Amino acid sequence: MLLTLSAVLMLLAAFACLGSKLFNRYVAYYGFQSVTLSFATGVVAAHFGSGELWALAALTLALKGVAIPLATRRLLLQRLELRRDVALSTGLSTTLIIGALLTAFAFLVIQPRDLPAGAVTSSAVPLSTAMVLLGGLVMVVRRHTVAQLIGWLITENGVFLGAITLVSTFPFIVEAGVFLDLVAAVLIMVVFVSGITRRLAEATATELRELRG
Amino acid sequence: MTVLVALVVLLPLLGGLAISTGTRARGPGAAAIAGGTGSFASALVLAARVLAAGHFEALDGFLYVDPLGAFFTVVVSLVVLLASFSSAAYLRSEEASGELTGLQVRLYFVFFSLFASGMLAVFLTGNLGLLWVLVEGSTLASVVLVGLEAEARSLEAAWKYVIISSFGVTIALVATLFLFYAGSHLHSTSGQRLTWIYLFAHARSLAPTSVKLAFLLAVVGYGTKVGLVPMHSWLPDAHSEAPSPVSAMLSAGLLTTGMYAIIRFRSIAVLTLGSSYEETVLLFFGFLTAFIGVMFLVVGGNYKRLFAYSSIEHMGIVAIALGFGGMLGVYGALLQLLTHAIGKSVLFLSSGHVVLGYRTREASEVRGLLSALPLGGGAVLLASLAVAGSPPFGVFLSELTIVRAGFARDDPALPGLLLLLLVIGFASLLATTLAMVTGSQPTQGIRPPYPTRSSRFLAAVPLLGGLGALALLGLWIPGGLNELIVRSVRVAS
Numbered sequence: 001m002l003l004t005l006s007a008v009l010m011l012l013a014a015f016a017c018l019g020s021k022l023f024n025r026y027v028a029y030y031g032f033q034s035v036t037l038s039f040a041t042g043v044v045a046a047h048f049g050s051g052e053l054w055a056l057a058a059l060t061l062a063l064k065g066v067a068i069p070l071a072t073r074r075l076l077l078q079r080l081e082l083r084r085d086v087a088l089s090t091g092l093s094t095t096l097i098i099g100a101l102l103t104a105f106a107f108l109v110i111q112p113r114d115l116p117a118g119a120v121t122s123s124a125v126p127l128s129t130a131m132v133l134l135g136g137l138v139m140v141v142r143r144h145t146v147a148q149l150i151g152w153l154i155t156e157n158g159v160f161l162g163a164i165t166l167v168s169t170f171p172f173i174v175e176a177g178v179f180l181d182l183v184a185a186v187l188i189m190v191v192f193v194s195g196i197t198r199r200l201a202e203a204t205a206t207e208l209r210e211l212r213g
Numbered sequence: 214m215t216v217l218v219a220l221v222v223l224l225p226l227l228g229g230l231a232i233s234t235g236t237r238a239r240g241p242g243a244a245a246i247a248g249g250t251g252s253f254a255s256a257l258v259l260a261a262r263v264l265a266a267g268h269f270e271a272l273d274g275f276l277y278v279d280p281l282g283a284f285f286t287v288v289v290s291l292v293v294l295l296a297s298f299s300s301a302a303y304l305r306s307e308e309a310s311g312e313l314t315g316l317q318v319r320l321y322f323v324f325f326s327l328f329a330s331g332m333l334a335v336f337l338t339g340n341l342g343l344l345w346v347l348v349e350g351s352t353l354a355s356v357v358l359v360g361l362e363a364e365a366r367s368l369e370a371a372w373k374y375v376i377i378s379s380f381g382v383t384i385a386l387v388a389t390l391f392l393f394y395a396g397s398h399l400h401s402t403s404g405q406r407l408t409w410i411y412l413f414a415h416a417r418s419l420a421p422t423s424v425k426l427a428f429l430l431a432v433v434g435y436g437t438k439v440g441l442v443p444m445h446s447w448l449p450d451a452h453s454e455a456p457s458p459v460s461a462m463l464s465a466g467l468l469t470t471g472m473y474a475i476i477r478f479r480s481i482a483v484l485t486l487g488s489s490y491e492e493t494v495l496l497f498f499g500f501l502t503a504f505i506g507v508m509f510l511v512v513g514g515n516y517k518r519l520f521a522y523s524s525i526e527h528m529g530i531v532a533i534a535l536g537f538g539g540m541l542g543v544y545g546a547l548l549q550l551l552t553h554a555i556g557k558s559v560l561f562l563s564s565g566h567v568v569l570g571y572r573t574r575e576a577s578e579v580r581g582l583l584s585a586l587p588l589g590g591g592a593v594l595l596a597s598l599a600v601a602g603s604p605p606f607g608v609f610l611s612e613l614t615i616v617r618a619g620f621a622r623d624d625p626a627l628p629g630l631l632l633l634l635l636v637i638g639f640a641s642l643l644a645t646t647l648a649m650v651t652g653s654q655p656t657q658g659i660r661p662p663y664p665t666r667s668s669r670f671l672a673a674v675p676l677l678g679g680l681g682a683l684a685l686l687g688l689w690i691p692g693g694l695n696e697l698i699v700r701s702v703r704v705a706s
Contacts, residue, residue, distance in 0.1 A: 132387070139380065148376050155383055159390070167393050171407060173275075174342030178386070181349040185379055188353055192360060192372050199365045 006040040007127040007161060009033075011103070014134040014154050018099050018141075019092060023082045026150045027069045030157075034064035037157050040124075044164050052172040053164070059179055060160070068153070068186055075190050076146055080197050088141055095141050099134055106130035124165040131158030145193045149186070156182060214262060214269045218276060220255040221286060222334045224248040225293055228300075229326030232319040238308045241322040242301025242671075248326070249290070249297035252333065256290040259283055260697055270339060274408030277339025280700035285336040285473050287697070288551050291682075292465040292558050293329040295675035299562045300325060300458040302672035306569055306663050307456075317361055321456070328354040328462060332470050339408045341477070345389050348438065348470060349382045355467060358459040359451045370447075370454035377447040381437025388430035388478070395423035395485075409477065416484030425490060428482040431475060432494055438471030440525045441498045441532065442505040449509075452521035453574060457565030460517060464524040464561055465554035472531055472550060479535060480705045488538055495536035496627065502529030507634050510641040516567070516576040519645055520560050523600055526638050527553045533631060534615040541621060543702045545614035552607035552686055556600040559679035563592035566672065567649075569662035576645050581654025586662065590650045592676040597646040599683050601639040607686030 013033035017026055038061035045053030076082065088095070106129040135155030139148045163170055228245025260283040263269060268279040278286075304321060307313040313321070331351030338344055353375070360371030389407075396406050396419050405411045412419070437444040452460045482491045506526030513519060527549065534546035566589025571579050582590030599606035612635060619628025663669040690698075 132383075136380065139376070145372060145376075152376060152379055152383070155380065159383055159386055162387070163390050167390055167397060170390070170393060171340075171342060174340065174346065174407065177343060177346035178349075181346055181353065184350070184353050185375070188356055189372075189375060192356075192368060192375065195360070195363060196365075196368050196372060199368060 002043045003040050003165065004123050004127075006036045006043070007124040007165075009036045010040075010157065010161060011127050011131055011134075014131050014138075014158075015096070015099060017150060017154060018134060018138055019096055021084055021088075021092070023077050023084070023146060024073065026147060027072050027077065030150050030153055031065055031069035033154065033157055034060060034069070037161060038065055040161065041164050055172065056164075056175055059176070063179060063183060064153075064157070068183075071186070071190065072146070072149075076193055080194060082144075082146060082197075089143060090141050095137070098141075099137055102133040102137060103130040106133060125162055128158045128162035128165070131155070131161065134158075145189075145196060149189050149193065153186075214259070214266075214278070215271055215276065217255050217259045217262065218278065218337050221252050221259060221290065222330050222337065224252040224255065225297075225329035225333065226326045227251075228297065229323040232322050237315075238301070238304040238318045238322075241319070242297075242304060245297040245322060245326065246294075246301055246671075249294040249329070252329075253287075253290040253294045256283075256286045256333075260287050261693065264693070264696060264700065270410065274339040274405060274410060275343060276337065277409060278337055279409075279704050280697055281473075281476070281704040282336040284547060284697050284701045285469065285550075286333060288554050289332050289336070289466050289469060292462060292469075292554050293333070295555075295558045295562065295679055296458045296462045296466075297325075297329075298671050298675045299461070299565060302663055302668040303456060303458050303565050303569070305665070305668045305671075309664050313362070317363075321358065321361055324354045324357040325459070325462075327351070328358065329466075332466050335470050336473060339410055341389055341392065341409065341412075342407045344474060344477075345382070345386055348385070348435070348474065349379070351470070352378055352382065352438065352467065355455075355459065355463060359455045359463075361456065361459075362454070367454040370450035374447040374451040377444070378437055381434050381444055383434070384430055384437070385434025385474070388427045388434050391423045391427035391430065392419075392478070392481070395419040395427060412481050413484070416481050419481075419485050421486055424482055424485040428478050428486075428491060429494060431478040432498060435471045435474040435478075436498060439468050439475065439528045439532075440471075440502070441528065442502040442525070445502070445505070445525050448525060449518045449521040452524070452561075453515055453517035457517075457561055457568060460521075460564070461558040461561035464521065465558045468524060468528055469550050469554055472528065475532075476535065476546075476705050483538075483706060492536050492538060495532045499529050499532030499534075499536050500627075500630065502526070502532060503631070503634050503638075504529070507638045507641070510638055513576060513641070513645050515574045516579065516645065516649065517561070517564055517574050519576065519642070520557070520564060520600075523560075523638070523642055524553075524557055526634075527557070527600075530612065530615060530631070530635075533627075534618060537615065537618040537622060537628075538706065539618055539621065540702055540706070541614060542618035543706050544698055545611055545618050547698050547701055547705075548611035548614060548690075549608070552611050552683060553600070555679050555683050555686075556596055556606065556608055559592060559676055559683070560596040560600055562672075562675050562679075563589050563596055565589075566662045567593065570659050571655075572658070572660075576649055578655075579649045580652035582650040585654040585659050588673055588676065589662065592680065593646055594650045595680055596676075596683075597642055599680070601642045602635060603639075605687050606683045608683070610687055610690075 013029045017029045041057035110126040138151030227248030231241040231244030263283040335347045356375040440448040509522040
């Protein structure tokens with residue numbers, strides 16, 4: 001029950017991200033989603049009494065809930081002074097309708113009763129599938145690199161939610177490795193985003209100088 | 214055996230460690246060559262030992278070598294060796310001309326060595342979760358190399374590469390989860406359930422629906438890495454913007470690594486579901502990929518992009534070969550991966566000569582290559598002949614095997630279509646490269662690609678060695694290699 005509730009909250013956060021236009025909101029919603037994911041992991045850990053899952057919940061909270069949002073905010077939003085994201089390829093309402101359709105699609109193709117009884121709460125599986133699709137949608141409709149990064153992270157959260165509900169006994173070493181890759185990926189992406197943004201800023205600045213007079 | 218595995222994986226790191234000795238490219242370059250040579254030699258010994266002993270397993274399946282893994286280790290460590298010779302020369306030239314700063318040179322060697330050892334480790338683990346981690350890790354290392362020059366174009370290419378392939382690899386993680394889930398009704402310790410040994414042994418009792426999903430998601434996810442259409446869009450950009458030795462590693466190493474993961478998933482899917490499902494999926498993606506690859510070969514333009522589209526075409530051909538299946542099809546696929554890896558390494562490495570000499574990537578601006586840069590031009594000509602599938606070279610033999618595997622089935626339409634694509638691909642690749650090597654060279658603007666005699670020597674070694682190996686493979690496949698491929702085919706099907 002608690003697990004389904006957190007899955008629904010995570011999906012809502014994904015939708016909020018999809019519908020928002022402010023950069024710091026993206027990061028806030030992602031942070032909220034990750035904290036909820038860590039809570040859900042804790043619920044599953046309590047259910048199985050598994051120490052590895054508790055460790056996973058703590059890792060999720062520390063890295064995805066705190067470190068990544070903080071790093072994104074400090075290194076990207078504040079340093080590059082990003083506020084409003086205007087680079088949308090479709091209108092906001094169209095995007096939300098597509099998002100709703102994708103969620104419906106996820107529920108249509110993944111019927112909880114088709115899943116064997118082994119899963120803890122099988123109703124979280126279509127929710128996590130919807131989250132994977134919504135993350136992809138964010139990456140498609142937003143043109144700004146920071147928004148694409150957040151979209152990928154939402155997808156990653158969706159996959160993790162599916163992982164803890166479907167296969168809670170996934171080997172811990174592998175999960176830790178996945179986290180390591182995630183952190184490395186975010187670091188590299190942050191470097192590239194700031195590099196690209198700075199290049200673009202320089203390009204516009206030179207244009208302005210050339211056009212004057 | 215454990216020591217050998219450790220040597221194969223850890224020796225390429227020498228080049229990265231050597232940056233602490235000094236800031237110049239000379240020391241790390243030499244160390245990278247030494248590491249690459251040692252790694253290749255260890256891979257050969259490892260393959261011989263595996264042929265004698267069957268397979269080898271340690272550390273709960275985290276460490277696992279069978280003939281298939283050993284074959285891929287040999288292929289990729291050869292690519293790493295060729296690329297490290299060329300890296301040493303390329304970086305010295307870039308350093309001398311002031312194109313790259315000392316920091317960039319050091320970053321190059323650190324991430325080059327991480328990239329190389331990450332890829333080699335992929336083939337030596339039996340745990341498919343760890344396989345995922347290593348594939349993603351080596352991709353991330355290569356992203357840094359693509360964006361190394363930090364120009365607007367290379368940053369854009371690197372961004373496209375990291376975001377598309379990270380998303381793709383996330384799909385591959387879902388595939389891994391589903392394969393794990395497929396065995397969740399079987400009783401066993403969880404650590405074992407993600408190993409090839411366990412999955413092969415219990416493939417017939419896995420849940421078929423989950424395996425179906427897992428295979429499809431793996432083809433899409435790892436297919437992003439391989440460059441299967443429509444997940445290929447990062448590939449031409451990344452290959453054309455990366456420094457040439459890195460392009461060679463991407464095309465001949467990383468694509469091969471992705472294909473290895475697909476081959477592993479395929480062999481489980483064949484056991485669980487029978488062959489008709491994987492056949493449909495692989496033939497669909499294979500023909501789509503080969504078709505799009507060939508069509509962009511016809512368009513022309515930037516020659517490094519052209520070579521990248523040729524890689525896409527070849528990966529499509531490998532997928533088709535796997536789809537044809539059978540002893541002959543899988544043998545052809547593995548041989549094609551080997552010959553393509555060598556041929557494409559030489560082609561991208563020789564394109565490095567052209568980039569350094571002409572300072573352009575547009576094919577229409579490069580003329581008279583044979584008279585301006587005899588070695589680079591000759592290598593471009595011979596390697597593109599080889600890659601296009603001209604007779605004295607190994608690619609001809611592997612493509613012939615694949616077409617024969619196609620005609621061995623009852624439907625002649627598909628291999629017929631493949632032959633047509635091969636012919637169009639041959640003509641259009643050769644049309645561009647022939648125009649590049651012939652004609653009169655521009656009167657000014659060409660500078661010698663490698664300033665010193667020793668870097669000229671280092672740059673020549675991989676071109677001559679690779680072309681020699683390709684010509685040899687076209688005429689005669691050594692007994693040990695043949696045995697290794699045959700045993701790999703038995704593992705893979």
